[in-house]
Amino acid sequence: MRTAGIIGGGIGGLATAVALANAGWSVTVFEQAPVLTEVGAGITLWPNALAALDDLGVGDEIRNRAAPGWVGGIRNREGRWLMRTNEERFRALHGNFVAMHRADLVDVLRAALPDSVTVRLGSTVTGIDEDGAIQCGDRTEDFDLVVGADGIDSLTRRTMFPDYPVPQSLGIRAWRWIVDDMGTVDVGGILGAGGEFGIVPLGNGRLYVFAAARLSTGTPDPSLDDFLNWPSPIPELIAAVAPEQILRHDIRDLPALPSFVRERVVLVGDAAHAMGPHLGQGACQALEDAVALGAHAHDVATYDYLRTKRTHRLQQRSRRSARIILTRGASATFVRDLVLRVLPAELFLRGLGSNFSTRHM
Numbered sequence: 013m014r015t016a017g018i019i020g021g022g023i024g025g026l027a028t029a030v031a032l033a034n035a036g037w038s039v040t041v042f043e044q045a046p047v048l049t050e051v052g053a054g055i056t057l058w059p060n061a062l063a064a065l066d067d068l069g070v071g072d073e074i075r076n077r078a079a080p081g082w083v084g085g086i087r088n089r090e091g092r093w094l095m096r097t098n099e100e101r102f103r104a105l106h107g108n109f110v111a112m113h114r115a116d117l118v119d120v121l122r123a124a125l126p127d128s129v130t131v132r133l134g135s136t137v138t139g140i141d142e143d144g145a146i147q148c149g150d151r152t153e154d155f156d157l158v159v160g161a162d163g164i165d166s167l168t169r170r171t172m173f174p175d176y177p178v179p180q181s182l183g184i185r186a187w188r189w190i191v192d193d194m195g196t197v198d199v200g201g202i203l204g205a206g207g208e209f210g211i212v213p214l215g216n217g218r219l220y221v222f223a224a225a226r227l228s229t230g231t232p233d234p235s236l237d238d239f240l241n242w243p244s245p246i247p248e249l250i251a252a253v254a255p256e257q258i259l260r261h262d263i264r265d266l267p268a269l270p271s272f273v274r275e276r277v278v279l280v281g282d283a284a285h286a287m288g289p290h291l292g293q294g295a296c297q298a299l300e301d302a303v304a305l306g307a308h309a310h311d312v313a314t315y316d317y318l319r320t321k322r323t324h325r326l327q328q329r330s331r332r333s334a335r336i337i338l339t340r341g342a343s344a345t346f347v348r349d350l351v352l353r354v355l356p357a358e359l360f361l362r363g364l365g366s367n368f369s370t371r372h373m
């Protein structure tokens with residue numbers, strides 16, 4: 013039996029463990045945290061992610077535990093609709109999508125690990141070499157394949173590809189949290205100048221809420237309080253949880269890396285292609301990576317070809333979306349809102365299509 017050592021037990025590492033085990037590999041996952049779980053509120057799993065989860069054999073379990081996806085539309089800072097979209101139309105064009113708590117996604121992946129997968133919790137990897145050795149504590153183990161699933165600050169990437177560019181700031185601050193019961197609210201996005209707010213239902217009255225704002229030199233850092241005079245239900249959603257339950261991140265991404273493979277070592281997920289959250293595709297791409305690696309672990313050059321091409325495009329598109337969504341200045345904001353008002357919703361939805369392609373797994 014061929015052996016794989018996976019560094020990192022996040023969404024990318026666990027999904028890859030399932031994929032490699034399904035392909036007949038004996039897998040060891042090294043995770044530095046003492047438990048397998050995910051902070052980070054909610055997650056949207058688009059049709060490409062559901063296809064990947066089906067391939068991993070957990071699609072039905074995910075659909076059982078997740079809420080059906082909703083696309084309410086986009087409102088402006090005054091609360092007026094710029095575009096109303098419809099999830100039935102979305103589904104007719106692109107297929108199903110869902111939203112769920114991240115901890116539930118990790119739970120489903122963890123439960124799908126067969127006996128051929130060993131998970132070592134509290135195990136921080138300190139060294140990797142291209143011949144397949146992983147060092148953890150005072151122990152070094154050899155594997156046929158090493159998978160760096162260790163996130164945006166990946167030790168695997170820094171060790172194997174020391175010349176690669178480092179993560180860069182996107183100049184965006186993001187907040188995320190869960191609200192347990194707010195009754196009925198209009199879901200979707202609300203856009204202002206240099207700021208956005210999003211509301212995603214997770215089922216049973218639960219909402220996944222996020223906000224983002226531009227950081228700029230020479231002006232005070234944005235704060236969630238800046239959203240308190242935005243239209244209802246935004247102030248209520250901010251007041252609904254204690255401040256310490258709100259996650260705050262300054263967003264970074266990775267420049268496109270020329271290759272995700274060196275000898276016996278491959279990168280998956282954010283270690284390979286961290287991208288901003290504006291397409292909601294970071295974890296979806298980690299799931300695609302897992303399926304692609306399960307299919308091409310004996311031919312990592314094919315994995316590299318499929319995954320670099322696909323993720324470079326999405327990284328670029330994600331950066332472009334962030335620039336448009338978080339446009340600043342009165343005239344630029346006016347133009348953005350005008351385009352959204354006149355753009356037929358059907359055309360907008362169709363334009364999303366290639367994000368959900370499943371040809372690169």
Ligand SMILES: Cc1cc2nc3c(=O)[nH]c(=O)nc-3n(C[C@H](O)[C@H](O)[C@H](O)COP(=O)(O)OP(=O)(O)OC[C@H]3O[C@@H](n4cnc5c(N)ncnc54)[C@H](O)[C@@H]3O)c2cc1C
Nearest residue numbers: 020022023024044056137162163281282289292294295296
């Ligand atoms: C605000 C925001 C919103 C987002 N929304 C979405 C969304 O709606 N949909 C979507 O698809 N994506 C979304 N994403 C992106 C998504 O969160 C990431 O792409 C995804 O979680 C990456 O998973 P990963 O497993 O590659 O990395 P990580 O989740 O970073 O996991 C890496 C794991 O490796 C472990 N590790 C690191 N170093 C070591 C070491 N040396 N030894 C052992 N273990 C180690 C870490 O403890 C961690 O568990 C969002 C991101 C942000 C910031």
